[in-house]
Amino acid sequence: xxxxxxxxxxxxxxxxxxxxxxxxxxxxxxxxxxxxxxxxxxxxxxxxxxxxxxxxxxxxxxxxxxxxxxxxxxxxxxxxxxxxxxxxxxxxxxxxxxxxxxxxxxxxxxxxxxxxxxxxxxxxxxxxxxxxxxxxxxxxxxxxxxxxxxxxxxxxxxxxxxxxxxxxxxxxxxxxxxxxxxxxxxxxxxxxxxxxxxxxxxxxxxxxxxxxxxxxxxxxxxxxxxxxxxxxxxxxxxxxxxxxxxxxxxxxxxxxxxxxxxxxxxxxxxxxxxxxxxxxxxxxxxxxxxxxxxxxxxxxxxxxxxxxxxxxxxxxxxxxxxxxxxxxxxxxxxxxxxxxxxxxxxxxxxxxxxxxxxxxxxxxxxxxxxxxxxxxxxxxxxxxxxxxxxxxxxxxxxxxxxxxxxxxxxxxxxxxxxxxxxxxxxxxxxxxxxxxxxxxxxxxxxxxxxxxxxxxxxxxxxxxxxxxxxxxxxxxxxxxxxxxxxxxxxxxxxxxxxxxxxxxxxxxxxxxxxxxxxxxxxxxxxxxxxxxxxxxxxxxxxxxxxxxxxxxxxxxxxxxxxxxxxxxxxxxxxxxxxxxxxxxxxxxxxxxxxxxxxxxxxxxxxxxxxxxxxxxxxxxxxxxxxxxxxxxxxxxxxxxxxxxxxxxxxxxxxxxxxxxxxxxx
Amino acid sequence: xxxxxxxxxxxxxxxxxxxxxxxxxxxxxxxxxxxxxxxxxxxxxxxxxxxxxxxxxxxxxxxxxxxxxxxxxxxxxxxxxxxxxxxxxxxxxxxxxxxxxxxxxxxxxxxxxxxxxxxxxxxxxxxxxxxxxxxxxxxxxxxxxxxxxxxxxxxxxxxxxxxxxxxxxxxxxxxxxxxxxxxxxxxxxxxxxxxxxxxxxxxxxxxxxxxxxxxxxxxxxxxxxxxxxxxxxxxxxxxxxxxxxxxxxxxxxxxxxxxxxxxxxxxxxxxxxxxxxxxxxxxxxxxxxxxxxxxxx
Numbered sequence: 001x002x003x004x005x006x007x008x009x010x011x012x013x014x015x016x017x018x019x020x021x022x023x024x025x026x027x028x029x030x031x032x033x034x035x036x037x038x039x040x041x042x043x044x045x046x047x048x049x050x051x052x053x054x055x056x057x058x059x060x061x062x063x064x065x066x067x068x069x070x071x072x073x074x075x076x077x078x079x080x081x082x083x084x085x086x087x088x089x090x091x092x093x094x095x096x097x098x099x100x101x102x103x104x105x106x107x108x109x110x111x112x113x114x115x116x117x118x119x120x121x122x123x124x125x126x127x128x129x130x131x132x133x134x135x136x137x138x139x140x141x142x143x144x145x146x147x148x149x150x151x152x153x154x155x156x157x158x159x160x161x162x163x164x165x166x167x168x169x170x171x172x173x174x175x176x177x178x179x180x181x182x183x184x185x186x187x188x189x190x191x192x193x194x195x196x197x198x199x200x201x202x203x204x205x206x207x208x209x210x211x212x213x214x215x216x217x218x219x220x221x222x223x224x225x226x227x228x229x230x231x232x233x234x235x236x237x238x239x240x241x242x243x244x245x246x247x248x249x250x251x252x253x254x255x256x257x258x259x260x261x262x263x264x265x266x267x268x269x270x271x272x273x274x275x276x277x278x279x280x281x282x283x284x285x286x287x288x289x290x291x292x293x294x295x296x297x298x299x300x301x302x303x304x305x306x307x308x309x310x311x312x313x314x315x316x317x318x319x320x321x322x323x324x325x326x327x328x329x330x331x332x333x334x335x336x337x338x339x340x341x342x343x344x345x346x347x348x349x350x351x352x353x354x355x356x357x358x359x360x361x362x363x364x365x366x367x368x369x370x371x372x373x374x375x376x377x378x379x380x381x382x383x384x385x386x387x388x389x390x391x392x393x394x395x396x397x398x399x400x401x402x403x404x405x406x407x408x409x410x411x412x413x414x415x416x417x418x419x420x421x422x423x424x425x426x427x428x429x430x431x432x433x434x435x436x437x438x439x440x441x442x443x444x445x446x447x448x449x450x451x452x453x454x455x456x457x458x459x460x461x462x463x464x465x466x467x468x469x470x471x472x473x474x475x476x477x478x479x480x481x482x483x484x485x486x487x488x489x490x491x492x493x494x495x496x497x498x499x500x501x502x503x504x505x506x507x508x509x510x511x512x513x514x515x516x517x518x519x520x521x522x523x524x525x526x527x528x529x530x531x532x533x534x535x536x537x538x539x540x541x542x543x544x545x546x547x548x549x550x551x552x553x554x555x556x557x558x559x560x561x562x563x564x565x566x567x568x569x570x571x572x573x574x575x576x577x578x579x580x581x582x583x584x585x586x587x588x589x590x591x592x593x594x595x596x597x598x599x600x601x602x603x604x605x606x607x608x609x610x611x612x613x614x615x616x617x618x619x620x621x622x623x624x625x626x627x628x629x630x631x632x633x634x635x636x637x638x639x640x641x642x643x644x645x646x647x648x649x650x651x652x653x654x655x656x657x658x659x660x661x662x663x664x665x
Numbered sequence: 666x667x668x669x670x671x672x673x674x675x676x677x678x679x680x681x682x683x684x685x686x687x688x689x690x691x692x693x694x695x696x697x698x699x700x701x702x703x704x705x706x707x708x709x710x711x712x713x714x715x716x717x718x719x720x721x722x723x724x725x726x727x728x729x730x731x732x733x734x735x736x737x738x739x740x741x742x743x744x745x746x747x748x749x750x751x752x753x754x755x756x757x758x759x760x761x762x763x764x765x766x767x768x769x770x771x772x773x774x775x776x777x778x779x780x781x782x783x784x785x786x787x788x789x790x791x792x793x794x795x796x797x798x799x800x801x802x803x804x805x806x807x808x809x810x811x812x813x814x815x816x817x818x819x820x821x822x823x824x825x826x827x828x829x830x831x832x833x834x835x836x837x838x839x840x841x842x843x844x845x846x847x848x849x850x851x852x853x854x855x856x857x858x859x860x861x862x863x864x865x866x867x868x869x870x871x872x873x874x875x876x877x878x879x880x881x882x883x884x885x886x887x888x889x890x891x892x893x894x895x896x897x898x899x900x901x902x903x904x905x906x907x908x909x910x911x912x913x914x915x916x917x918x919x920x921x922x923x924x925x926x927x928x929x930x931x932x933x934x935x936x937x938x939x940x941x942x943x944x945x946x947x948x949x950x951x952x953x954x955x956x957x958x959x960x961x962x
Contacts (some may be wrong), residue, residue, distance in 0.1 A: 032892040032894045033891060033892070033894065034896055035889070035893050035894065035895055035896065036895075036896045036898055037764070037897065037898065038760075038761035038762075038763075038764040038765075038853065038881070038883075038898055039761045039853075039855035039857075039898065040895050040897040040902045040903070040904040041855050041856075041857050041897075042855075042916060042919050042920055042923060043895050043906060043916065044902075044904050046906075046912065046915045046916045046918075046919045047904060047906060064907075658909075659890075659891070
C-alpha cells in the first residue's frame, strides 16, 4: 500500500477544517425546527429517561454526526490516493510519440492491432504518472500531430489518447521528433543581458511507441530529450506477403502491347508462394502463382493486359489481390486505373519551318499524336482562344511567335519566349558554342548534341524552378520551367532565320542531325501528355493531387472509396486540388453538374516496402543514437480511491435514510 | 372555529340512540328532588321496603291495618323513595386539549353533552362544568329533556383557554359542589403538576367517579422526524429532540407507563379509568365501552 498526495497544503487545510465544522454545526443544531405540541410533559419525561446516559446511548444518539465524520474521513483518504503494486515513472515531463502509420494496423498480437496495443501501453503509462507530472501526446505517420500539449490532467490525456486514429500513411518520425524537441530544446537561448529568453530548456523523457518501421528523413538533435523506445508488435516474425509495387507499362500501346508489373515482398522468415488474381472492373482477368519468395526477399511478376486495349472506352479499375490472408491486409490488394488511350493533340504555330514539320511527320509521332500546323495568324482567331483555353491541345509549339495569353497546356517556344515577365532573354550572341546539356531530363533522353552548331542564340532567364537543359558559353539557351501544373520548354535560338532581304537562312545544323527527330519525339511523348494518357497517376495516401478537368468545369464531385461524396471548387490558381487522399482505393471525380459525364479516376495506393516489412525493430536509430527497445511491461498503479468514494456514497445514503426514514439503529 | 363551521355536537341519530340509555351509579345517593331513582330514604313510591313500629306522629295512612287485625299491633309500612341523580361532567379546558383531529376538546365536549343528554332524559340533575375557566361558575344545573338546547348551547360555547392547573380547578369544583352523584372527568391528564392531588380531592367527596382519559392519535403515535424544538402549547416550555426510531419507541414506552400509572392510581381508589383516542367515535365509546364499565345501560 502506498499513498499519493493529490492535494496542495492549503487544500488539506481547508479539508481539515471540515470535520470540526461538522461537529460545531451538529452541536449548534442550527437546523432544529420549532413545532408546537399539546404538552412537552411526556417528551420531557422521555428525554429524561434517555438522559440516564450510558456512553453507548450517547454514541447512538450521535450516529448521524459519526456518519458525517466518517464520510469526510473517507473523502480525505481518497484524496491521499491509496494504491499498490504500481511502478512509478522516473522523471516529471514525458512526450508520448505514438506511431499511427499503416504498418500499425497489423494484427500480429491476436485480436488487437499494433496501434491498439500501443494505446493500451500508453494508457497504462499515463496511469503510472505522478499527480504533478506533465505529458504531451504526439501521433505521427509521415506527418506529426500534437494531439495534446503538455498537461498534468491525466483524464484529458486518456481522452485524447482515445482520439488517436489509425491512418494508412507512410511513416516518418522526423516531424514528430521536431515537435517533441521544440519544447525540450528551445531554438533560442539568452546569451546576452538584453536577450529575451523565449523558453526554458526543460528536459523530458521521449517515449516512442512504434514498430520501428519509421524513416528519419532529417537529422534531429535530441538534446534534452531522453528517448525510450517501446517496440510494438510480435517479437516473432509476422506472417505477411505484400504487394509493394504495381505499375502498367503503356510504352508499347502503339504496338498493341500493354503489360502490368508487380513486385511482392515476403517478410516471413520462410520461403513462400502466394496466389494472385487480377481483376478488371471486378471481372477476373488473370490468376497466377507467384514465384517462390525467399524469406525477407522480393520478387516480380508481370501480367499481359494487351487484350484490353481494343475494349478500353472508359476508365478501368485494375485490381491485383493476394488470395491468402495475413495479419496485415493493407498490402494484400492494389488497385490502379487504366484510362482509354487517345492521341495527343499537338498544335504547331509557325511561319514555315520545313525541318520541324518534317520531324513531326515520322511514323512514330503519327501513331501517338495528331499534329496540326497553323500560321501565326491563327493565334488571333476565336477558334484558337477557345481550344487553347478549354484544354483542346495537349501541347502547342510556338515557332518564332508568341501568344497573347498562355494556353492551358504544355508549350514549346522555338526562337521566342513566353509572354510572361518571368521569362527574359538577352541580345543575340554570335557565335554560340554549346558547352553542356542535361541528359537526365526525359526530353533529352538519348539526344546527342555534340555535333550541333548554332549560329546565333540568346541567353535565357526563367521563372522560379526553371531548369536549364542546354548551356552555351554565355548562358542557358534551352530551359524548361513549371507553370500552374503545365511546363514551358523555351529554346532561345530558331532553327531557321531570315537574312536582310527576308530570305530564309539556316541558324543551326541541328535539324540535319539524327538527334533532332529524336528530341522532337521526346517532346511529343513527354510534354504531349506522356504516360498519363493510359495509366492514370498513382497517388500515395495523404499526397496532394491535381484533378485533370476541362476548363469549363467549375465544381467537381468526388467519390472516395468509402464515405460520402465531396464537392471540390476550382482554386484561384485555376486547378482542382484534392488533399483528402486518406483512404487507399480508387477515387472517382466528375463534374458536379454532369452525372453522365465520363468520370476521371485516380488510385491511391500505399505500396511501401518499409510499411509492408512487419518485422519489429528491436532498436531505433535516431541520428547518431541507437535506442534499444524495452518490451518489459510495468504494471500500472492500482488505485483504491474510487472504492473509498463509493464507500463515502454508501455512508451518505445510510445517513440520509437514518435522517429521513428513522431507520432503527 | 366560526360557529357556522362548527359541526353539530349531537346528531339526531345519536340523540335517538342516547334516549334509550340511562346513567347508572355504582352507589345509591340521596337526591334533592323526587326523581326516577331509588333512594336510600324511604319514601312514597309503590315499592315496599320494610315495616317498623308505629310511633305517635306517624302518618296514619301508612299503618298496615291487616297486620294490626292479626297481631293487634300497629306497624307502619315503609316504601322506597325515588329521587333524582346528580351527574357532573368536568371538561378539561386547557390549551393542550385543542390538539388532534378532531380535537380532544371537541371530543370531550361531545362526550359530556352525550352523557348529559342521557341524564336529562332520566330527569337527572346535570351539570357540565369547564375546568380552569371563569365560565365554571356559570355552569347551569339542568334537568329534563327540555334543557337539551341550553346544555348544547352552553357546551358548544366553551372555550379552550383554561389557564389553571387541574388540581386548582377540581379543588374549586369540590368547594362549590357538595352534591353526591356521578362525576365524569374528561381530560388528557397533561398537567405537569400531576393529576393525583386533583383526583384525591374528588375521592374525598365520595362521588362515583369516572375518568375518561382522552388522547389524540398524534400523541399516541407521533409522526415526527428530524431535529425539532418542541414548544409546549400551555406554558411555552421547550424540549429539543432529535427524532429517531429509538426516541419514538421511548416516547411510546413513556406514554404506556403514564397510562398504566393513571389506571393503577384510579383502580386503587375506586375510580373507573378509561383511556380513549379521539379516533374512536363518541357514540361507540358510550354504547360499547362505557356500557361495559357500567356507566350507562
